[in-house]
Amino acid sequence: MFSSRLWGGVDVDRYPLSCISIKYIFLLLVLIVLLGCGSKTMVVLVPDTDGKTGAITVSNSAGSVDIATANQATTISGGQQSPPSTPILLEQKDINTVFSRALTAQPIPPVHFILYFISDSNELNSDSFKNVPAIIQAIEKRNSVDISIIGHTDTVGNDEYNYTLSKGRADAVACLLMNRGVLQNHITTTSHGEDNPLIQTGDNISEPKNRRVEVVVR
Amino acid sequence: MTIIAVSLLITLANAIWSQASPTTFVGIVRSVCNEAYIHRDDTPIPAEMNMKIMIRDVIKTGPDGSLGLIFEDDTIVSVGPASEFIVEEFLFNPADKKLSFVVRIFQGTFSFLSGQINKLAPDSVRLETPDATIGMRGTHVLVQVVGRR
Numbered sequence A: 001m002f003s004s005r006l007w008g009g010v011d012v013d014r015y016p017l018s019c020i021s022i023k024y025i026f027l028l029l030v031l032i033v034l035l036g037c038g039s040k041t042m043v044v045l046v047p048d049t050d051g052k053t054g055a056i057t058v059s060n061s062a063g064s065v066d067i068a069t070a071n072q073a074t075t076i077s078g079g080q081q082s083p084p085s086t087p088i089l090l091e092q093k094d095i096n097t098v099f100s101r102a103l104t105a106q107p108i109p110p111v112h113f114i115l116y117f118i119s120d121s122n123e124l125n126s127d128s129f130k131n132v133p134a135i136i137q138a139i140e141k142r143n144s145v146d147i148s149i150i151g152h153t154d155t156v157g158n159d160e161y162n163y164t165l166s167k168g169r170a171d172a173v174a175c176l177l178m179n180r181g182v183l184q185n186h187i188t189t190t191s192h193g194e195d196n197p198l199i200q201t202g203d204n205i206s207e208p209k210n211r212r213v214e215v216v217v218r
Numbered sequence B: 001m002t003i004i005a006v007s008l009l010i011t012l013a014n015a016i017w018s019q020a021s022p023t024t025f026v027g028i029v030r031s032v033c034n035e036a037y038i039h040r041d042d043t044p045i046p047a048e049m050n051m052k053i054m055i056r057d058v059i060k061t062g063p064d065g066s067l068g069l070i071f072e073d074d075t076i077v078s079v080g081p082a083s084e085f086i087v088e089e090f091l092f093n094p095a096d097k098k099l100s101f102v103v104r105i106f107q108g109t110f111s112f113l114s115g116q117i118n119k120l121a122p123d124s125v126r127l128e129t130p131d132a133t134i135g136m137r138g139t140h141v142l143v144q145v146v147g148r149r
Helices: A016-034 A092-104 A132-142 A159-178 B002-018 B116-120
Strands: A040-046 A055-060 A063-067 A072-077 A111-115 A147-152 A187-193 A213-217 B027-033 B036-040 B043-046 B058-061 B066-071 B076-079 B084-093 B098-113 B125-128 B133-137 B140-146
Touching: A040 A055, A040 A092, A055 A072, A063 A072, A092 B066, A092 B076, A092 B098, A092 B140, A111 A132, A132 A159, A132 A213, A147 A159, A159 A187, A159 A213, B027 B036, B058 B066, B084 B116, B098 B116, B133 B140
Parallel strands: A147 A187, B098 B125
Antiparallel strands: A040 A072, A040 B140, A055 A063, A055 B133, A111 A213, A147 A213, B027 B066, B036 B043, B036 B058, B058 B084, B066 B076, B076 B098, B084 B098, B098 B140, B125 B133
């Protein structure tokens, strides 16, 4: 079927079957590459900035692996049909070799300030008012252009009332910062209502520590 | 009747104010080194310090680039050279119980230090790679993807 020539070193006139086999093997390899069986994912659990280690689950249709020990890693080679490998402990130097650029690119974590108010008002209590210069310093140190002011409530009372009160307090703090030179378009104010408490309580429980405004400087 | 109308109005206003509008940013660039781009609506924008990140942005670094982001829930994401990922979902609205964070990693090296969304709703945070899905509970995870499809 072909004129006499060599295909992959095999004389295809004398061995036409080899020609067909090699062609199909080649097509199969192309198909495997296209299906991404050449891809590989490695997932490593490492301690966070406080030195604590959380937990991860790595899964696909072929299997699932849990890791809760620092510096352990799982690898998946060959696509979604290959289960994640049993976790192995990596040496710190090997983790650094692979991830050094990603790790050195990590920005400074944001800083949070928690402010409390005189009961049923938009006025900071005296302790919290003393924190305001520190907030300004944190903004200046980071040249921050992303400051969130978030109002929070406890689980007592009416949702609408709590939302309005906590949003009003967040706006009052924004004013304090703007009076000290922070640009309004660097500030976002919002309220999380009762849904992001500092201290978990049941419903309708008075908890002064949850009635707060949080300032996050990024 | 007035009370009902006013209550409805407050609830509606609440709902409108707490929706993330399409132009709301979800994060901010806080470190850039060499070649790094934000691809938005198929347009590559060179990444700069303090640039705002939106949902569906694709982040891409060049052969010697790196980038670090802080998301609105304090999640810290950073990537090394020759890396690419997309922010598929980001919702941080605890008052409406709307919490979700999904990132799809296409290639490269990637560091993810989880924030408040993961603290409030661990199952709502996912990292997708070509070979597996990663779920987590309050943690720092590193991902390397090679030989992309």
